[in-house]
Amino acid sequence: MLKGFPDLPPVWLLLGLVLAWFLAGWLPLVRLFGPLWQGVGVVLSLAGLGVIFWAAWWFWRKKTTIEPHHEPGVLIVEGPYRLSRNPIYLGMLAILAGAVMWHGALSGLALPVAFAAILERRFILPEEAALRRAFGAEAERYLERTRRWL
Secondary structure (H helix, E strand, O other): OOOOOOOOHHHHHHHHHHHHHHHHHHOOOOEOOOHHHHHHHHHHHHHHHHHHHHHHHHHHHHOOOOOOOOOOOOOOOOHHHHOOOOHHHHHHHHHHHHHHHHHOEHHHOHHHHHHHHHHHHHHHHHHHHHHHHHHHHHHHHHHHHOOOOO
16 A cells, blocks of 8 residues: 555545545546436435444443454344344445445446445455454354344
């Protein structure tokens, strides 16, 4: 990674949002979505934000770190974690997909796919390995019964 680059999911999300704005303004290729889809994009982004806050609340409630690249102190399996192993990342993905829809440019359609791949490679896979190290069979059962995304 780039030296000094803060390798955190919100930074990657911000980069994706800036790229969506730039591509829509400077290289739109084709306009795909109209005003109705802009509204859907706003709702999707707001829903993503809500999921992030709901999931983050569980970290606060369980008194464990929310920061990636740290060893987990607690295996959270309640709340949104019953539906997805990664609700915060899912919320971020919804925010980016909503922004792409709001901008309405074909050039931004690949951004959510690329963002999901970055999240999986840089954060999700290492976090799943950390859960296995920290919680063993309990983590394995959780990882088997709960989907990574939805």
